[in-house]
Amino acid sequence: MEDKTETSIDPKSGFNRATKTFHSLKPPLHLPPPHATISAPSYILSLRRNSPWSDSITALIDSATGRHLSYAEFIHRSETLASNLTSLFALSKYDTALILSPNLIHVPILHFALLSLGVVVSPTNPLATRSDLTRIVRLSKPTIAFATSASVNKLPDEFRHGTVLIDSPEFESLMSTSRPGAKLEHVEVSQSDVAAILYSSGTTGKVKGVMLTHRNLTAMAGVYDVVRAKREKPAVFLYTMPFFHVFGFTYSLRAVVLLETVVLMERFGLRRAMEAIESFRVTHIAAVPSIMVAMMKDEVTAAHDLSSLECVACGAAPLGKDTAATFKSKFPKVLVLQARRCRTTGKLMPGVEAKIVNPHTGDPMFPDEQGELWLRGPSIMKGYVGDPEATSATLVDGWLRTGDLCYFDHEGFLYVLDRFKDLIKYKGYQVAPAELEQLLHSHLEINDAAVIPYPDEEAGQIPMAFVVRKPQSSLDEAEIIDFVAKQVAPYKKIRRVTFVDLIPKNAAGKILRKDLNKIALERSISRL
Numbered sequence: 001m002e003d004k005t006e007t008s009i010d011p012k013s014g015f016n017r018a019t020k021t022f023h024s025l026k027p028p029l030h031l032p033p034p035h036a037t038i039s040a041p042s043y044i045l046s047l048r049r050n051s052p053w054s055d056s057i058t059a060l061i062d063s064a065t066g067r068h069l070s071y072a073e074f075i076h077r078s079e080t081l082a083s084n085l086t087s088l089f090a091l092s093k094y095d096t097a098l099i100l101s102p103n104l105i106h107v108p109i110l111h112f113a114l115l116s117l118g119v120v121v122s123p124t125n126p127l128a129t130r131s132d133l134t135r136i137v138r139l140s141k142p143t144i145a146f147a148t149s150a151s152v153n154k155l156p157d158e159f160r161h162g163t164v165l166i167d168s169p170e171f172e173s174l175m176s177t178s179r180p181g182a183k184l185e186h187v188e189v190s191q192s193d194v195a196a197i198l199y200s201s202g203t204t205g206k207v208k209g210v211m212l213t214h215r216n217l218t219a220m221a222g223v224y225d226v227v228r229a230k231r232e233k234p235a236v237f238l239y240t241m242p243f244f245h246v247f248g249f250t251y252s253l254r255a256v257v258l259l260e261t262v263v264l265m266e267r268f269g270l271r272r273a274m275e276a277i278e279s280f281r282v283t284h285i286a287a288v289p290s291i292m293v294a295m296m297k298d299e300v301t302a303a304h305d306l307s308s309l310e311c312v313a314c315g316a317a318p319l320g321k322d323t324a325a326t327f328k329s330k331f332p333k334v335l336v337l338q339a340r341r342c343r344t345t346g347k348l349m350p351g352v353e354a355k356i357v358n359p360h361t362g363d364p365m366f367p368d369e370q371g372e373l374w375l376r377g378p379s380i381m382k383g384y385v386g387d388p389e390a391t392s393a394t395l396v397d398g399w400l401r402t403g404d405l406c407y408f409d410h411e412g413f414l415y416v417l418d419r420f421k422d423l424i425k426y427k428g429y430q431v432a433p434a435e436l437e438q439l440l441h442s443h444l445e446i447n448d449a450a451v452i453p454y455p456d457e458e459a460g461q462i463p464m465a466f467v468v469r470k471p472q473s474s475l476d477e478a479e480i481i482d483f484v485a486k487q488v489a490p491y492k493k494i495r496r497v498t499f500v501d502l503i504p505k506n507a508a509g510k511i512l513r514k515d516l517n518k519i520a521l522e523r524s525i526s527r528l
C-alpha cells in the first residue's frame, strides 16, 4: 500500500496538505534509536570517521598565543580529564557542572569530558552579574563549578564537589596527566538523558534554563554530517561567538563531526580577528551581523591578507539584505551563509517539521499564510528546568511554539516577519525589556518606564528607555544609563533614554510598544 503521508508532500515546498505540516526535503538523518544508550560525544566521535582527514589535523588554535592541539590530543585530553574528574571530584552521571568562562581552548575539551560522563553541562556568560548567577544556580542546582580567576569571585555559592579554576596549572595537569588509580569507566548514557542546560534571556524578565538532551545534540551533529560539503583541505573556522550560547555550543560539536580546525578568541576585537584570519589562513568565520557590518566599514580589513576566506556563517540575528549585498561587493569571493532568523530565506534543516499556526484559532495554515511558527523534531529542547508552567506554555504535544510570526512560500522558504515576544537583539544577544523595566521601576525618582528595541546599524537593535520622572526630579539620561549599567551584564545596558509624560498602555495596562516605536523614530528624525 502507498504511504498517504509521503505522497501528500508537495515536492517543492515540503507541505503536506493532509496534516498541514511542512517537512524538510533534505536527506533524512541517520540517528540511533531515541532511547539508545549512546552519549552525544560517542556518536559525534563516530561521525568523524566520515571525514577524509585523520585525527592528526589541528583541532583548536588559541589565536592570541598560537597554541594548538590536534584532534588526537583533544580526544586524549578529554578522556584524561574525564577519568581524573571521576576519581578526584567523585563526579558522576546526573551531576550538573556550571561553567563560567570566555572562549578558552580548554572549554570544548571540558564539555566533551563532562558529556561523556553523563554530567549535565551548564555554560554561562562570564559577564553575568552575581544576581544573574544566583538565579541560574537556583534553577540548575550545579554540584560543581568550573570558572576562571576573573569570574570565580562572582559565584554565589559553594558547590558540593567544589570549584575548579580552568585557567590554572592544576587544570592543565588534570587534562594531561592521569592520576594514579584513575581510569576511564564507561558510563551508560541514554539519548534521552539531559546533556546541557543553556540559559535564555527570559522575555518575562526571568532567565530560563533550556534543557537539551543527548538526543538533541546527536540530532544537531547528525545534520552537520548529512550536509557535509566535499573539500580538498580541512576548513579553518574562526569562532567569534561564545561557547555558552547555543550558536557556539553546537558549532563546537560540529567541528568534531567535520574535523574542522577551530581558531578561538578569548575576547573579540576586529583587528585581532583580521590578524587571526591572516595568520592561520582562516577559511570560514562564524559571526553575527554586527561583525559583518564592522568588517564592511572598517578599513582595518584592507591592512590584512584575507584571501583565504571562503565563507561567513552568519546567525543569531537577522542579516539585512543591504548588509549582505554590501558585504558581497566588498568581499566578492566570500559566500555568506545564514543559519536562522533571516527575514528573507531559509529552508527546514534535515529532520525538522514545521507548522504555521493561526495565533487566534490554533489552526494550522497553508503556504503564504502568516502565523506563529511551531517546530518539531529530534533537535527540539526537552523543556525549561524547574519551570513546568513555562514548559507547557512553550511545548505543546511535542511542538515548540517559537513566538515568531512567519510564513513559508510555495518553495519551502521560511520568512520571519516579527516576534510575538518582547525581545531586543543587541549584537545577537537577547535582552529582555521586562528585566530592564523592573530595574527602572526600582529607581526612587522614576514613576513609570518602558524599554523598546531601537534600530542601530552596527548592533542591529539597542535597548532604549522611555522614562516618566517623578515631579521635581531632575534625573538625566546619563544617570539613568549609569544606574542600569551597574546592575546588568554589559550587553544589556540601556543606550538611549527619552523622557515622556506618560507610557502609552492599553485598557489592560499592557505597554503599547508599537506606539513607543513610532515616538522614538519621530523624535530621532526631529533631532536630525
Ligand SMILES: CC(C)(COP(=O)(O)OP(=O)(O)OC[C@H]1O[C@@H](n2cnc3c(N)ncnc32)[C@H](O)[C@@H]1OP(=O)(O)O)[C@@H](O)C(=O)NCCC(=O)NCCSC(=O)/C=C/c1ccc(O)cc1
Residues within 6 Å of the ligand: 127, 240, 241, 242, 245, 246, 247, 248, 250, 267, 268, 269, 288, 290, 291, 315, 316, 317, 339, 340, 426, 427, 428, 429, 490, 491, 493
Ligand atoms: C563578538 C560580539 C559581536 C561583539 O563583542 P564586543 O566587541 O565585546 O562588544 P559588545 O557590544 O557585545 O560588548 C558589550 C559591552 O561589554 C563589554 N565587554 C565585552 N567583553 C568584556 C569583558 N571580557 N570584560 C569586560 N567587559 C567586556 C564591551 O566593552 C562593551 O562595553 P560598552 O561598549 O561599554 O557597552 C558580541 O556581541 C557577541 O559575541 N555577540 C554574539 C552573541 C551570540 O553568539 N548570540 C548567539 C545566540 S544563539 C543563536 O542565535 C543560535 C544560532 C545558531 C546558528 C546555527 C546553528 O546550527 C545553531 C544555532
